[in-house]
Amino acid sequence: xxTEIPQDSMALTGGAPPTAKASYDAASxxxxxxxxxxxxxxPTRAVVGQMSxxxxxxxxxxxxxxxxxxxVRNWVSNEVGAxxxxxxxxxxxxxxxxxxxxxxxxxxxxxxxxxxxxxxGLMALAVRSRKESGEVFVRIRHLGLASGAPVPxxxxxxxxDQVPHTHNELxxxxxxxxxxxxxxxxxxxNYWMYRRHPFDMAxxxxxxxxxxxxxxxxxxxxxxxxxxxxxxxxxxxLIKARDFDEYDDAELTRKKTRANYTxxxxxxxxxxxxxxxxxxxxxxxxxxxxPMVNIEPxxxxxxxxxxxxxxxxGDQGGAYGEFMRQQLMGVAASLGIPYExxxxxxxxxxxxxxxxxxxxxxxxxxxxxxxxxxxxxxxRMWDAFIDAAVLSGRLKARDYATNRRAYLACDxxxxxxxxxxxxxxxxxxxMLIKGGLGSRAAAAAERGYDVEDIDRQNKAxxxxxxxxxxxxxxxxxxxxxx
Numbered sequence: 039x040x041t042e043i044p045q046d047s048m049a050l051t052g053g054a055p056p057t058a059k060a061s062y063d064a065a066s067x068x069x070x071x072x073x074x075x076x077x078x079x080x081p082t083r084a085v086v087g088q089m090s091x092x093x094x095x096x097x098x099x100x101x102x103x104x105x106x107x108x109x110v111r112n113w114v115s116n117e118v119g120a121x122x123x124x125x126x127x128x129x130x131x132x133x134x135x136x137x138x139x140x141x142x143x144x145x146x147x148x149x150x151x152x153x154x155x156x157x158x159g160l161m162a163l164a165v166r167s168r169k170e171s172g173e174v175f176v177r178i179r180h181l182g183l184a185s186g187a188p189v190p191x192x193x194x195x196x197x198x199d200q201v202p203h204t205h206n207e208l209x210x211x212x213x214x215x216x217x218x219x220x221x222x223x224x225x226x227x228n229y230w231m232y233r234r235h236p237f238d239m240a241x242x243x244x245x246x247x248x249x250x251x252x253x254x255x256x257x258x259x260x261x262x263x264x265x266x267x268x269x270x271x272x273x274x275x276l277i278k279a280r281d282f283d284e285y286d287d288a289e290l291t292r293k294k295t296r297a298n299y300t301x302x303x304x305x306x307x308x309x310x311x312x313x314x315x316x317x318x319x320x321x322x323x324x325x326x327x328x329p330m331v332n333i334e335p336x337x338x339x340x341x342x343x344x345x346x347x348x349x350x351x352g353d354q355g356g357a358y359g360e361f362m363r364q365q366l367m368g369v370a371a372s373l374g375i376p377y378e379x380x381x382x383x384x385x386x387x388x389x390x391x392x393x394x395x396x397x398x399x400x401x402x403x404x405x406x407x408x409x410x411x412x413x414x415x416x417x418r419m420w421d422a423f424i425d426a427a428v429l430s431g432r433l434k435a436r437d438y439a440t441n442r443r444a445y446l447a448c449d450x451x452x453x454x455x456x457x458x459x460x461x462x463x464x465x466x467x468x469m470l471i472k473g474g475l476g477s478r479a480a481a482a483a484e485r486g487y488d489v490e491d492i493d494r495q496n497k498a499x500x501x502x503x504x505x506x507x508x509x510x511x512x513x514x515x516x517x518x519x520x
Contacts, residue, residue: 119453
């Protein structure tokens with residue numbers, strides 16, 4: 039349907055259609071913004087164009103820049119903690135109990151294909167790689183029944199360098215984009231990987247191999263629809279953190295070198311003996327005594343007639359502390375971490391302010407947990423574990439082939455955060471449970487525990503206390519007095 043142009047507008051423009059004007063200030067092309075002319079690359083091209091450079095700089099900052107290192111470490115410790123633990127929700131209670139036991143008691147320590155970490159250590163390293171490098175690949179390694187593993191499957195973490203983002207290819211029946219192969223329907227079918235890390239101590243394994251997508255977990259946080267590869271999540275903080283770190287080092291060096299010079303000794307008149315020393319090094323030109331005066335702390339020199347001591351003014355630094363705070367606030371905002379946690383500066387922060395900061399920070403952490411880490415990483419690891427355990431006979435389920443989805447159902451329990459105020463928080467939780475707005479099961483799950491395990495532990499404690507003739511105020515069963 040054509041849109042009519044108002045007659046008054048036509049008159050104002052002499053009969054010609056009015057030209058488009060910027061409705062948004064950010065779209066204007068005046069002197070203020072004429073230098074801001076970014077391109078419009080697609081979601082994958084925008085990443086892979088500078089992927090290697092940003093990734094290398096992010097890793098370098100993680101090694102050498104204390105602020106970036108602390109920010110990444112803090113995020114990983116909050117998102118993963120001591121592990122995001124699974125609890126089976128399979129319809130068969132015996133199957134669920136055995137799956138939980140097998141995961142925690144046998145498979146946990148044997149999950150790493152490289153034999154370095156347990157399964158929760160793999161989760162932490164994967165999240166760190168996502169933050170620092172933008173992505174990580176986890177290869178699901180299927181083992182033989184004679185391998186001796188408790189469950190014939192393991193996981194191998196592979197850095198993003200091992201999947202070359204420069205590998206692109208177009209064929210009649212497939213397309214390879216940044217090392218990821220797609221079929222004609224646009225579904226991921228394979229990943230192309232080097233056998234070894236291309237920049238490590240490898241002398242072999244530089245040929246590319248095709249790995250089925252079903253055996254690869256690609257853990258990253260896409261920023262745009264259709265994005266194939268991940269960008270380092272430290273990218274916005276790298277420049278500011280580097281400049282600030284270099285400035286801080288320069289300021290520290292300046293103060294350190296200036297501290298070597300305390301003052302000068304002057305006199306009203308000079309004679310020929312004052313010019314027998316090198317003006318740059320202070321060394322005597324004819325073997326005489328050097329004019330430098332070294333004084334022990336707490337002493338003062340006796341001066342010759344006419345000499346006077348002039349001390350250098352102290353270096354107060356001005357508003358350097360406030361400047362540092364402002365710069366670190368920018369780094370913290372770029373990393374998505376509260377300034378107080380990044381810097382350790384808790385001045386002027388009371389309980390209410392700290393609670394508000396942590397609540398917002400924890401919401402960001404939970405978003406990453408439930409949108410990226412748990413569905414991409416944790417659930418895929420659990421699915422591979424259950425499949426291998428059933429196929430190897432470690433878990434029994436006759437209808438597994440027809441009811442697989444139900445047997446894979448799982449609740450994930452992130453590592454709980456400590457109470458901000460133990461008494462008030464615990465009382466509030468009890469009030470919600472008693473008022474019917476919460477449950478013991480939900481409260482336990484939020485803290486990373488299973489209410490059934492708590493019930494069994496409580497019963498064991500009560501039975502043991504009664505067997506010893508003991509009674510505590512919290513005992514659910516009262517012992518009658520004889």
